[in-house]
Amino acid sequence: MRARSRPSSPAPLGALAVAAAAALLLAGCSQDPADPPGQGGAGSGKATTTLTVGVFGAFGLKEAGLYDEYMAQNPGVRIEQTSIERNENYYPQLLTHLGTGSGLADVQAVEVNNIAEITATQADKLVDLGRAPGVDKAAYLPWKWAQGTAKNGATVALGTDIGPQGICYRKDLFAAAGLPTDRAAVGALWAGDWNKYLETGKAYKAKAGDGKAFVDSASGVMAAVTGGSAQRFYDDQGKVAYKTNPAVRGAFDLAARFASEGLSAKLQQFTPAWDQGFSNGNFATVSCPAWMLGYIQDKAGPAGKDKWDVAAAPKPSNWGGSFLVVPKAGKHAQEAAKLAAWLTAPAQQAKLFEKRGSFPSASAAYRLPTVAGAHHAYFGDAPIGEIFARAAEGVPVTVLGPKDLVIAQNLADVGMLQVDQKGRSAQEGWDAAVAAIDNALDQ
Amino acid sequence: MSDETVLLSPASSPATGRDAGGRRQVWRSRRYRWDLRLSPYAFVAPFFLFFTAFGLFPLLYTGWAALHQVELTDPGAMTWVGLRNFTRLWDDAFFWNALRNTVTIGLLSTVPQLLIALCLAHLLNYRLRGSAFFRVAVLTPYATSVAAATLVFVLLFGRDYGMVNWALSTVGFGPVDWQNGTLASQVAVSTIVVWRWTGYNALIYLAAMQAVPGDLYESAALDGASRWQQFRHVTVPALRPTIFFTCVVSTIGATQLFGEPLLFNGGSGATGGSDHQFQTLGLYLYEQGWVNLHLGRASAIAWAMFLMLLLVAGAVRLVRGGPR
Numbered sequence: 227m228r229a230r231s232r233p234s235s236p237a238p239l240g241a242l243a244v245a246a247a248a249a250l251l252l253a254g255c256s257q258d259p260a261d262p263p264g265q266g267g268a269g270s271g272k273a274t275t276t277l278t279v280g281v282f283g284a285f286g287l288k289e290a291g292l293y294d295e296y297m298a299q300n301p302g303v304r305i306e307q308t309s310i311e312r313n314e315n316y317y318p319q320l321l322t323h324l325g326t327g328s329g330l331a332d333v334q335a336v337e338v339n340n341i342a343e344i345t346a347t348q349a350d351k352l353v354d355l356g357r358a359p360g361v362d363k364a365a366y367l368p369w370k371w372a373q374g375t376a377k378n379g380a381t382v383a384l385g386t387d388i389g390p391q392g393i394c395y396r397k398d399l400f401a402a403a404g405l406p407t408d409r410a411a412v413g414a415l416w417a418g419d420w421n422k423y424l425e426t427g428k429a430y431k432a433k434a435g436d437g438k439a440f441v442d443s444a445s446g447v448m449a450a451v452t453g454g455s456a457q458r459f460y461d462d463q464g465k466v467a468y469k470t471n472p473a474v475r476g477a478f479d480l481a482a483r484f485a486s487e488g489l490s491a492k493l494q495q496f497t498p499a500w501d502q503g504f505s506n507g508n509f510a511t512v513s514c515p516a517w518m519l520g521y522i523q524d525k526a527g528p529a530g531k532d533k534w535d536v537a538a539a540p541k542p543s544n545w546g547g548s549f550l551v552v553p554k555a556g557k558h559a560q561e562a563a564k565l566a567a568w569l570t571a572p573a574q575q576a577k578l579f580e581k582r583g584s585f586p587s588a589s590a591a592y593r594l595p596t597v598a599g600a601h602h603a604y605f606g607d608a609p610i611g612e613i614f615a616r617a618a619e620g621v622p623v624t625v626l627g628p629k630d631l632v633i634a635q636n637l638a639d640v641g642m643l644q645v646d647q648k649g650r651s652a653q654e655g656w657d658a659a660v661a662a663i664d665n666a667l668d669q
Numbered sequence: 670m671s672d673e674t675v676l677l678s679p680a681s682s683p684a685t686g687r688d689a690g691g692r693r694q695v696w697r698s699r700r701y702r703w704d705l706r707l708s709p710y711a712f713v714a715p716f717f718l719f720f721t722a723f724g725l726f727p728l729l730y731t732g733w734a735a736l737h738q739v740e741l742t743d744p745g746a747m748t749w750v751g752l753r754n755f756t757r758l759w760d761d762a763f764f765w766n767a768l769r770n771t772v773t774i775g776l777l778s779t780v781p782q783l784l785i786a787l788c789l790a791h792l793l794n795y796r797l798r799g800s801a802f803f804r805v806a807v808l809t810p811y812a813t814s815v816a817a818a819t820l821v822f823v824l825l826f827g828r829d830y831g832m833v834n835w836a837l838s839t840v841g842f843g844p845v846d847w848q849n850g851t852l853a854s855q856v857a858v859s860t861i862v863v864w865r866w867t868g869y870n871a872l873i874y875l876a877a878m879q880a881v882p883g884d885l886y887e888s889a890a891l892d893g894a895s896r897w898q899q900f901r902h903v904t905v906p907a908l909r910p911t912i913f914f915t916c917v918v919s920t921i922g923a924t925q926l927f928g929e930p931l932l933f934n935g936g937s938g939a940t941g942g943s944d945h946q947f948q949t950l951g952l953y954l955y956e957q958g959w960v961n962l963h964l965g966r967a968s969a970i971a972w973a974m975f976l977m978l979l980l981v982a983g984a985v986r987l988v989r990g991g992p993r
Contacts, residue, residue, distance in 0.1 A: 647846065669966075
């Protein structure tokens with residue numbers, strides 16, 4: 227907000243200078259010692275404040291050098307990070323710590339599948355970041371902002387990244403099967419309809435033969451399709467409604483057809499076998515959120531260079547993404563709020579995208595050249611900024627619910643996995659998933 | 670105040686000197702008695718304090734929580750539900766499935782484990798060159814972390830590129846889906862357990878074997894007993910208490926089996942496979958508590974496991990005919 231209200235001077239040095247200026251201004255506003263009333267600590271600082279940030283996985287903030295940058299700008303602040311590898315272990319611990327009010331980091335990360343539960347049950351223990359200095363609501367995608375806002379109107383979580391999806395595909399395998407390899411032509415094969423993606427898969431299989439699969443897994447397709455509908459597992463009233471939601475069942479049945487038609491490599495995502503699938507190149511496409519590009523690059527390795535490319539998905543859809551929250555119980559809640567605001571500001575999100583491939587949830591960042599003009603060398607120099615920005619802006623506002631993670635996990639790891647790997651019918655898989663979810667939701 | 674005491678003390682001390690001496694002696698003997706009576710308690714107190722804090726209290730609190738509906742999102746809010754968390758286990762298909770899996774995986778891992786350990790110990794008991802090396806080598810799997818070992822086994826048991834399937838294919842067997850087959854996955858999980866614990870048990874057996882008096886073997890040999898007969902009729906009977914001990918420890922371990930099946934899933938949650946085909950009780954407990962966030966239900970499962978162990982112990986005691 228402050229960045230915008232200042233008179234901006236004309237930028238004769240072109241777009242790059244604008245970006246630099248924007249970054250400086252945005253950074254400047256969070257650095258402004260006048261911002262937190264009665265707290266001279268950070269800017270003028272002799273006394274050192276140590277802020278801790280608790281994250282899961284390789285969250286990227288540290289890796290992108292954002293902490294170092296913040297510490298350089300705020301000599302009175304030191305930032306330390308604690309990381310737990312898997313969100314399944316991180317999240318229960320976060321809940322326990324919030325419950326007891328101890329053991330918390332000053333800033334904590336929250337995954338999108340948990341955000342509804344956090345805003346519904348923990349909002350009173352979190353700082354309202356919507357009012358923190360340096361936070362500009364207009365800079366964020368409205369739906370991401372809404373996801374971090376509790377019922378009482380307090381925005382307790384600021385979005386970091388989102389997961390707009392594309393389809394990553396192997397050019398060499400497409401060429402061998404007589405399909406186009408240019409990303410615009412590939413995108414046109416299935417534009418607007420996931421069924422066309424299935425048809426393309428059948429055409430691919432007809433040419434490529436039995437040994438080569440079209441997709442990595444059926445559940446990957448299911449996640450991609452469900453990520454594009456406004457209502458998934460909950461209805462507008464906040465009731466669990468996945469059983470009767472045609473969008474969910476439709477996605478399940480469509481994904482099951484990838485298995486029954488023999489188009490799937492029958493892998494489970496994020497397992498060692500899936501990783502090996504990338505390096506051995508035994509599937510031609512995978513639905514890939516922006517954050518997965520780096521993963522594919524790692525797993526497919528140098529041998530896959532110039533083979534992979536990324537095209538637009540049939541429909542805009544989102545998978546994954548994260549938030550930052552600031553617990554009230556922290557010793558430096560005010561300083562922590564400033565840090566969280568700075569870390570999630572458009573300029574920093576752009577940097578995170580540039581360095582780590584996590585796509586910004588701040589739409590204001592899409593105009594920055596580091597995002598808008600971003601190309602990915604590994605993926606045939608694809609204009610990923612443009613592809614994912616278009617996907618992100620077409621994603622409908624998803625209705626989230628507290629048990630999204632449990633429902634999504636059981637649909638994928640129980641229901642769809644039975645169809646994919648055990649050859650069960652779509653109905654059998656669905657029934658097994660429903661039984662597991664019913665049991666999981668029953669308190 | 671301090672001035673006063675300084676002034677008073679020289680005057681008062683000679684007058685009360687004898688009294689004070691007597692009192693000191695009484696005091697000393699009393700202290701001595703206290704020391705004799707109380708210091709043993711002081712010495713064992715740390716154990717009991719820790720046991721109360723980290724053993725007894727959690728045990729009792731888990732029992733208390735099992736009678737409530739408690740969610741991890743708000744552990745402070747407990748709603749009394751009586752025995753519902755226990756009675757619902759009767760029609761909980763997932764619980765019975767987990768119990769079945771625990772028993773079969775327990776048998777598949779414990780029986781071969783102890784048999785192999787016995788054979789290994791017997792071999793190590795021979796006079797052989799570099800015996801210390803072999804003893805250490807046998808123990809190394811035990812020193813490996815569950816996580817590291819299991820991750821390697823996940824790769825070995827891979828469906829598409831696993832070494833086990835490659836080895837099977839060289840002798841003409843088709844690829845086995847070690848993750849999805851019910852028996853196959855349980856055998857795979859058991860293999861990890863056997864690999865990790867055999868050496869540990871072998872060393873326990875070896876220690877017991879070395880305590881068997883040599884003249885027993887000598888006289889057996891004089892009676893014309895073969896090596897095998899010596900093993901059956903001298904070694905095994907002498908080892909009976911040790912075998913019983915390892916059975917108990919392995920049974921407890923098998924009941925609580927958790928890390929191996931969790932990580933064998935390739936890091937995709939606590940379901941124990943798409944059909945829950947290798948979900949053990951420990952894993953189901955974890956899923957209820959830390960994935961589904963139902964602490965009350967998880968506590969009830971924990972107590973059910975505890976009660977089942979007590980039942981098994983009672984049954985064993987009956988079979989063996991009274992306490993030993």
